[in-house]
Amino acid sequence: MTSVTTLRGILIALATPFSQDGAVDEARLRSHVSDLVDAGVHGIIPCGSTGEFINLTKDERKLVTEIVIDEVAGRIPVVPHTGALHAAEVIELSQHAKDKGAAAIMVIPPYFEPNTWAEVLAHFQRISDSVDLPIMYYHIPETTGLDLTIDQFRELAAIPNVTYMKESSGNLSFLVELLEDPEIDIKVFNGWDEVTLATYAIGAVGSVWGAANYFPALAVALYETAVVKNDIAAAREIWSTIWKLEQPVLSGGYVQNVKAALAAAGKPVGDPRPPALPATPGTVETLTAALAAAGLKG
Template identity: 35%
Template structure:
C-alpha cells in the first residue's frame, strides 16, 4: 500500500496527565483529538518535545501513541514521535508505532553522546529498514548535538523510507537551501515556530507546530491563505500566530503549550518535573496573547 502524502498543518500534541502528573489521562486524548480534528488540522505528531517524551516511560509512550492513533480513527495523519539512545530500542518503538497504525514515525537522533556521521547513517539505515512506513528526521541540533548541513540531510534522504525532515534547527539558511533546491526522496517541513511564515512562503509542504494544538483553526487559516496565494491575508493572520509562537520559544515548550491549553479551558494536566509552571508574569502575558484568538 502506498503511504499517504504528509502535508499541511501537523499539530505537535501534548501528553495529557492527571492532576497530580503521575498518570496518563487517556480519556483526555480522545477529547483533545476531536478538538484538533474539528479545528481542521491535517495531522498530529505524538510523543515529541511537546509530548514530553523524555519524561515518559517506554510503556507510557506506547500507550500514548496507541491512544492517539485509536482516537484519530484514520481521519487525519498520525505521526509517532520516537526518541531512543539505542538502535535496538528505536527499532522496537518504530515497529510498535507501525503495527499500531501510525502513518509515519518521527525519529530524533540518539542524544547525549552525539553520533559521528558514519554511525548516524547506519542508525537510520537500520531503523528505516525495519519498517514500511515513512520516517521523518527530527532535526534538533541544540538538544541532540547532531548538526548536519543541507547536503548531509540530502544524503540521508537516499535511505529507503527516510522521506521527510522536520527542521527544528532555527537555521533559516539551511532550511532555505532544502526548500529551494529539493531532491527526490526528501521533503523538508518546518518545525521552528517563528519561521513558519518564512517556511510557507518558501514552499514548505507541512508545518509541525505545537501552537496548532492550542489554536488549530487559526493555524489552518494561515495554511489556507497560503494555498490561496493571499499573502495580505496571511500577513494579517500571522501577526497573532507570531505572538503565540514567539512566546512559546522563550521558555520550556511543553510548559507553554500545556499552559495555553489551560487558559483556553482545555486542560491537559501539568508538566512533569523538573519542568515547573510558568511565572505569574509569563502566565499573564500568554493569557493576554491568547485572548486575541479568533475562535473561542
C-alpha cells in the same frame, strides 16, 4: 514501501495530558485529539518534544500512540515520534506504531553521545530496513548537537524510507539551499515557530507545530492561505495574530507554556512532568490576555 497518505499541512506536536497524580490522562487525551481533528488539522504527532517524550516510559509512549490512533480512527494521519537513546527501543516503538496503524514515524537522531555521521546514517538505515514506514527526520541541532550539512542530507535522503524532515534549526539560508537542491528528494516541514510563514513562502509543505495545540484553527488557516491559496498578503494578517499568541510561549519553558495556554483556552491538560515546573504566574497572565484578545480564552 507500503502505500500511505502523503503528509502535508499542520501536524500538531501533541501535548501529553497528565492527571493530578501524574499519570497519562486518557480522557483528556481523547478529548484534546478530537478537538484538534474538529479544528481541521492535517495530522498529529504524539510523543514528540512538546509531548514530553523524554519523561515518558516506553510503555507510556506506546499507550499514548494507541489512544491517539484509536481516537483519530483513520480521519487524519498519525505520525508517532519514536526516537530514543537505544537503537533497539527506536525499532520497537516504530514497529509498534506501524502495527497500530501509524501513517509514518518521526525520529530524532541519537543524542547525548557525539555519534559520528557514519553511525547516524547506519542508525537510520537500520530503522528503514526494520520498519517499512515513511520516516521523518527530526533535525533539531539545538538539542542533538548534530547540525547536518547539505551533503549529509543527500546521503540521508538516499535511504528509501526517509522521505520527510522536521526542520527545527531556524536557519532559513540552510532551508533554501535544502529545498533547491535537485538531488534531495525530501519533503520539509517547518519546526521552528518564529519562521513559520517564511518557510511556507520558500517551499515547506507544512509545519510540525507544538504551540498550535492551543490555536489549531488559526494554524490551519495560515497554511491554507499561504500554501494552498498562495495569498501571502492575507497570510501575513493571520500570522500577525498568531505571533501575538506565540510570543509568551517563546519566552522560555516551551512545553509548560503550551500547557498553560491550553488551560487558559479552557482545555487544561495538566502540568508538565518534573523536572519541568509549571509556567510562571506572569507568563500565565500574559498568555491569558493574548488569548482573550484573539477571542480564544476559555
